[in-house]
Amino acid sequence: MVAEMPAVLVIDDEVRSLEALTRTLDEDFVVFTAASAEEARTVLEREWxxxxxxxxRMPGMSGVQFLTEVxxxxxxxxxxxxxxxTDSEDIIAGINEAGxxxxxxxxxxPEQLLLTLRGAAELYRLQADNQRLSVDLKVAEPVMRQRVADKRAAVRRSFATEALLRAPDSPMNAVCDLLEKVARVDVPVLLTGESGTGKELLARAxxxxxxxxxEPFVTENCGxxxxQLLESELFGYKRGAFTGAYEDRVGLFKQADGGSIFLDEIGETSPAFQVxxxxxxxxxxxxxxxxxxxxPVDARVVAATNRDLEAEVREGRFREDLFYRIAAITVTVPPLRERVMDIPLLAQxxxxxxxxxxxAPRQELDRETVACMTAYRWPGNVRELRNEVxxxxxxxxxxxxRAADLSPRVLRAGEADDEPELALLAGLDGDLKSRLEALEARIVRESLIRHRWNKTRAAKELGLSRVGLRNKLSRYGLEQA
Structure with a gap:
């Protein structure tokens, strides 16, 4: 497609000058000519x-005066x-007025003239593009605003308490109900619980x-x-306050002004900083x-810790007055081992x-995988569960x-590292024989899962013959479904 040649109007009362300008420009431009301001107005009204x-120098008015009218x-x-x-001073004085x-x-x-007019043509194109863009933006602005509003609403829904995955009988239901009530009152909240239980997610909800x-939701891991760095992060600093402070920095408390600030691991701060x-x-x-x-700042403080802050207060490692400031409402988040019913939902x-x-296409986790997961105690809680998936x-x-790709500790449904293996045996119901059989069944099943139900390999690992392994599978009902 051939680009359209831009139209230029040349105004000069000297015929020879008009002819020379036309010859120079007519290869790159569509040239219109006028010998006076009156003729020029006629062309401008008729042509683009x-x-x-x-x-x-024109009869009746100067070029600057006419361009001001244009x-x-x-x-x-x-x-x-x-x-x-000789006209330079008059032109310079009128450049701004006439634009x-x-x-x-x-x-x-000729080369200078062509270069100047090509630059003018490009300027015209850029101005036209800018005008079209301005119109497009004005038309699109309501749509964009609605999209942003819809996106914010979707984010809010995804982090709202009702969107947090949990079973109907989960202990997380009571936690979410409490948070819904507390949210209406602008008081500090302390979230307690083990690491990895999702305290930041609850703070955002x-x-x-x-x-x-x-308003903003700002987070900081105090631990x-x-x-010294924590103070500058939370409170900000002025340029020159210390070596390396080359410009002012707005602290997180000010960034959270009007919103909320989440201070994770608040129990790790020193007494000096607590003041x-x-x-x-x-x-x-x-x-x-x-x-x-x-x-001044106006930010709701939501703090979290995996420590027992009341014990820390009694032992003098955490200020009592600060504890009561941040713990107007205390919400305890249960560990994953106390919400076993939620594990299948979360894992899937x-x-x-x-x-x-x-x-990749989604896959549903099979019963074998879920069984291993629900038997494990999850010391790393929800964070560990996600890493395992x-x-x-x-x-x-x-x-x-497959369940065979789980970590060995999850496959064995291991207890905490500091618990002896016999603790499992002691915790089973029944007499000694039934307990030993239950433990044997678990060992056989774990070996089969790890070897992806290859009975030859499992029997070799367990020191059994294939017939012996088959008998145990039949005895304990361990045939693969």
Whole structure:
């Protein structure tokens, strides 16, 4: 497709000058000519002119005066003036008033003239593109706003307490109900529980259920940052406050202004830092490092810890006044071993998410895999569960996900490392013979799963013949479904 040649209007009362300009431009432009301002107005009203090239000296009015009129009536046209040296001062004085793109001095050179007009044509194109983009943005703005609103609503729904996966009889139901009630009241909340139980997820759900949902939700892991750095992260600093402070930094408390700030592992902070944090909570203001005065902040504090803070207070490692400031409401998050009924739901959801992320078809976890998972105690809680599902999908390498790809500790449904193996035997019901048989059945089953139900390999590992293994499978009802 051949690009359209831009139209230029050349205005000069000298015939020879008009002819010379036309000969120079007619290969690259559609050239219209006028010998006076009156003729030029007629052309501008009739044709789509992109560039106006005007001589400064014309009968009745100057070039600057005419280009000022063009600016008012045909503002899209790019304006260029051409003149002799004696007119330079008058033109310079009128450049801003007339909005002149460029001016050329006589005698002009063909190469310079063409270069200037090509630049003017490109300027016109860019201006037109910008105008179209502005119109498009105005039309699209309501749609974009609605999309953003829909996306925010979807995020809120995905993190809301009702979206947290749990079974009908899960102890997490009571936790979520409590959070829904607490969200309505703007008080500090302390989430306690083991690492990996999902305290940050619950803190975000609390924020989204509150009146602050439209404002920022900011997080900081207090246990992962040294005190001095933690202070600058939370409170901010002024330029020059210390070596390396090359510019002002807004602290996380100020970033969370109007919203919520989640302070994870609050129990790991030092007593010295706890004093500074207490002042923030008491006074509602922070003082950036190096700042002459404090600044007000309004952020709801949600803290979390895997420590027993009451015991820490009794032993003098955590300030009592700070404890009562952050623990107006305390919510205890149960470990995964106390919500066994949630494990199948969580594991399947993690698997579906991983399959979707790699573009693979979803697979349903089989009963064997779920049985191993529900028998395990999960010291790493939900975080460990997700990593275990990720391991299975990775080792499956596109094939079926199997229990054999679980970690050995999960396959054996192991107890905590510090518990002896005989603790399992002691915890079984029945007499000694039935307990030993139950333990034997578990060992046989674990060996079969690890060898993907290859009876020859399992028998060899257990020191049994194939007939002996077959008898035990029949005795304990362990034939693969």
């Amino acid at each position: 002119i992109r560039i106006v090239l005007c001589d400064q 600016r008012d009536k045909w503002p899209d046209a790019v304006r260029i003036i051409i003149s002799g040296y 002149i793109y460029q001016y050329l001095l006589k005698p002009w050179q 609390l924020h989204l259920a509150s009146a602050r949902a439209a 992962a940052v040294p005190d 500074k944090l207490l002042r923030v909570l008491q006074e509602g203001e922070v003082r950036p490092i190096g700042a002459p005065r404090p600044i 959801a993690f698997a579906d998410g991983i399959f979707d992320s790699i573009g 990720l391991r299975m999908v990775a080792l499956a390498d596109g094939g079926p996900v």
